[in-house]
Amino acid sequence: MKKITRLLYSFILITAGILHFTRRKNFVFIMPKIIPFRSFFVLFTGICEILAGIALFFNLFKKLAGTLLTIFMILIYPVNIYMAIKKKPLGPNQKAYPAALWLRLPLQIPLIIGAYRWSLEEKKSTEK
Known part of the structure; x- marks a missing residue:
């Protein structure tokens, strides 16, 4: 991953992670009601995003962080599908934009x- 892309991805993750804490109710709102302990999972995923963002920013733990981030992104994908199918807005008092909800799905790929x-990048050796 190029440095600019990595830093942009890092910024997106850290910002989203912080929003899990500052707008927790919105994130609970978009989750399917079948998921238990939704508030806990919102906070937990917020921590995961912040940690992944920090790892990306500082280019740390590439294999582990990249693998966990890949799994994480795949696991949250169904919530985005749910939002698109149910036309769920990003918060309880907001308007849903179905086209935008569906557009998010291919953008997550x-x-x-x-x-x-x-996760596949090798750590560059500083030895000669």
């Missing part, structure tokens, strides 16, 4: 691929 590619 490069995030999954990017995380996977990052």
Whole structure:
């Protein structure tokens, strides 16, 4: 992953992670009611996003962080599908934009691929 892309991805993750805490109710709202402990999972995924963002920013733990981020992105994908099918807005008092909800789905695929590619990168040797 190129440095600019990695830093942008990092910024997106850290911002989203912080929003899990500052707008927790919105994230609970978009989750299917069948999922237990939704508030806990919102906070947990917020922590995961912040940690992944920090790892990306500082280019740390490539294999582990990239693998976990790939799994994480795949696991949250069904919530985005649920939002699109149910036409769920991003919060209880907001308007849903179905086209935007469906457009998010293919846009998430490069995030999954990017995380996977990052997990495959070898740490550059500083030895000669």
